[in-house]
Amino acid sequence: NWTNNDSRVSREHNDEGLRAVALESTDVDGWDDYDTVFIGYPIWWGIAAWPMSSFVAVNDFTGKNVVPFCTSLSSGIGQSGKLLAELADAGTWLDGQRFSHSSSEADIASWVNGLNL
Numbered sequence: 001n002w003t004n005n006d007s008r009v010s011r012e013h014n015d016e017g018l019r020a021v022a023l024e025s026t027d028v029d030g031w032d033d034y035d036t037v038f039i040g041y042p043i044w045w046g047i048a049a050w051p052m053s054s055f056v057a058v059n060d061f062t063g064k065n066v067v068p069f070c071t072s073l074s075s076g077i078g079q080s081g082k083l084l085a086e087l088a089d090a091g092t093w094l095d096g097q098r099f100s101h102s103s104s105e106a107d108i109a110s111w112v113n114g115l116n117l
């Protein structure tokens with residue numbers, strides 16, 4: 001609950017040192033075979049939800065096209081994709097796209113098709 005200052009996510013927001021969230025798994029089957037990777041996440045306080053950082057930091061994006069996309073209540077994608085790209089330090093990262101709760105399947109298909117991947 002991000003409106004409760006004592007919640008786990010609020011404590012992590014207030015203290016960057018608490019954000020190194022251990023994930024159940026960071027492995028992706030056949031990772032080496034993918035040349036394009038979509039990285040999707042909710043926006044938390046203007047940046048990518050930090051569990052995504054734990055995933056990006058340990059996977060090798062060398063030679064991959066990476067497409068960040070996010071959901072949010074109102075914030076834009078901002079610097080969130082760029083920050084993940086810096087963390088990955090490899091791969092070709094596109095600008096990315098933000099979707100609101102009202103985005104339709106057609107909106108998303110149109111975006112994906114427009115990427116000309």
Ligand SMILES: Cc1cc2nc3c(=O)[nH]c(=O)nc-3n(C[C@H](O)[C@H](O)[C@H](O)COP(=O)(O)O)c2cc1C
Binds near residue numbers: 001002042047
């Ligand atoms: C901890 C937390 C922080 C959030 N911060 C923002 C924010 O800064 N800007 C915004 O527009 N939405 C914010 N939201 C709303 C989420 O981006 C929104 O709930 C999410 O994109 C929808 O996906 P979900 O169903 O996984 O929550 C926040 C939500 C949470 C839980």
